[in-house]
Amino acid sequence: MAEDSEQQDSAQLSISEQLSSDYHTVFRDKDLIEPDTIVDEDRIVGRDEQLTKVINVIKPALHGDQPEDMLLRGPSGTGKTLIAGTVATKAIKIAQERDIRMDFVEINGKHKKSEHEAIHQIVHEYELSLGLNLTSKAGVSTSSRYDRLFEIVNEHLDIGVIVLDELDLLVGDSRNNDEAPAFSDILYKLSRAKRIGKMDSTITLIVTTNSPNTLMSGLNSRTASTFNPTEVGFADYNAPELQEILNHRQDAFHEGTLEEEVIPYTAAIAAQGEGDARFAIDLLREAGNIANRREDQSVSTAHAEAAKNQVEKNYIIDVIENVSFQKQVSLFATAIVNSYGQEQLGRSEWLNERSAPAPVAHSLYKWFTEYNGIEQRSKHSFLRWMRELSTYEVIEINRKGRGNERGVFAEYVFHNLSADVMVETLADKDERFQATLDDDDNLVRETVRTHLSRF
Numbered sequence: 001m002a003e004d005s006e007q008q009d010s011a012q013l014s015i016s017e018q019l020s021s022d023y024h025t026v027f028r029d030k031d032l033i034e035p036d037t038i039v040d041e042d043r044i045v046g047r048d049e050q051l052t053k054v055i056n057v058i059k060p061a062l063h064g065d066q067p068e069d070m071l072l073r074g075p076s077g078t079g080k081t082l083i084a085g086t087v088a089t090k091a092i093k094i095a096q097e098r099d100i101r102m103d104f105v106e107i108n109g110k111h112k113k114s115e116h117e118a119i120h121q122i123v124h125e126y127e128l129s130l131g132l133n134l135t136s137k138a139g140v141s142t143s144s145r146y147d148r149l150f151e152i153v154n155e156h157l158d159i160g161v162i163v164l165d166e167l168d169l170l171v172g173d174s175r176n177n178d179e180a181p182a183f184s185d186i187l188y189k190l191s192r193a194k195r196i197g198k199m200d201s202t203i204t205l206i207v208t209t210n211s212p213n214t215l216m217s218g219l220n221s222r223t224a225s226t227f228n229p230t231e232v233g234f235a236d237y238n239a240p241e242l243q244e245i246l247n248h249r250q251d252a253f254h255e256g257t258l259e260e261e262v263i264p265y266t267a268a269i270a271a272q273g274e275g276d277a278r279f280a281i282d283l284l285r286e287a288g289n290i291a292n293r294r295e296d297q298s299v300s301t302a303h304a305e306a307a308k309n310q311v312e313k314n315y316i317i318d319v320i321e322n323v324s325f326q327k328q329v330s331l332f333a334t335a336i337v338n339s340y341g342q343e344q345l346g347r348s349e350w351l352n353e354r355s356a357p358a359p360v361a362h363s364l365y366k367w368f369t370e371y372n373g374i375e376q377r378s379k380h381s382f383l384r385w386m387r388e389l390s391t392y393e394v395i396e397i398n399r400k401g402r403g404n405e406r407g408v409f410a411e412y413v414f415h416n417l418s419a420d421v422m423v424e425t426l427a428d429k430d431e432r433f434q435a436t437l438d439d440d441d442n443l444v445r446e447t448v449r450t451h452l453s454r455f
């Protein structure tokens, strides 16, 4: 009793009271705007041409024929995985009615470090989906993993569809420059297995990529001659298309909780970047989360504005958590050139306020490593890491001329994600970044200024 009255005195609620008090949420069905939800057909906006092409390639499987492999290419968030997943899911339903054993699994190359890991994941996904005993990853060679995959498909399926998302990012760890990337080996072994009759059943590959050139030029000659996919292109969305996509998801929110201007506003922000539907949907979800956290009754454009920073941060975190510290340093050096040199860049004839010239970014990389006493790697490594980071779409790389025959240089462009948010996110992540900024903000500013004026 004494405790109760004490709590009341201080107007505090007990844990149980807090847990069971009224809960307000703006979401009616949040799943509709979660990242990995494969939505129903009636929520897919446009993409009729791509749907028809993918349907035509998968269709033979439902008539006892072997489908071609497919390459779905186009920028991030343009519906490649959605279209592949929706068509495969529908095909599996029809196959069941016709007693054809068909199943599909999906893995993402971005999160896999090696060929072994990727093949293990495919096996694991099939085992889960087909209700088989799960085999362990440890102590098993890569070739045994392939054998297990072929065994599963042969024994349990007539056709296995494998969606390999963002496959160009699955390069592999221990590669020297003469070796083909891991994705080339995977494509070779999977497409060859069906050609040499290693299997009674068949495998169909649906590969998605944002960089078709990196993928196709990374195939060694034996893979290039066995992997001949049907290609389907996906283009960026514009603001009206993004708005339509979001309109088809507005029932994720309770009626009256999404203010009218939020969808057009969110679509416009996403269209200014890459025209990425994932970014638009993430913004809408995060705007709702912020409204919930603030216990506001409805979602406004102010919530969407605040969401932008959070969503950008999440994208950057997703990339930096998967790259080495040296790559993070390279990105930090590049981002501070833009973040601290914006005014100077904006005034320049051949630079612009969203970019950082590669030579200056490299000078800042050298400065940062010296200042912090950390290992300094070659310029060649720096440039290679920045190329890799561009494949993750945190920056873009352009080639620019300086006029008056003063040569060409590479510039890193912060097209989608801002350099300021990148600096902030990296500084949150590692105290060496934060400490450098804290030590002397003016020193960083001055260093950027000097290197930019020398350029």
Ligand SMILES: Nc1ncnc2c1ncn2[C@@H]1O[C@H](COP(=O)(O)OP(=O)(O)OP(=O)(O)O)[C@@H](O)[C@H]1O
Residues within 6 Å of the ligand: 034, 035, 036, 037, 038, 039, 043, 044, 045, 046, 047, 074, 075, 076, 077, 078, 079, 080, 081, 082, 083, 165, 166, 208, 209, 210, 234, 245, 277, 278, 281
């Ligand atoms: N035409 C569309 N209609 C409805 N929703 C869409 C459409 N295109 C994309 N989306 C949604 O946008 C998000 C991203 O789409 P998806 O994952 O298919 O992109 P992707 O092209 O595969 O991207 P990445 O190359 O990054 O893997 C998903 O939530 C998806 O449902």
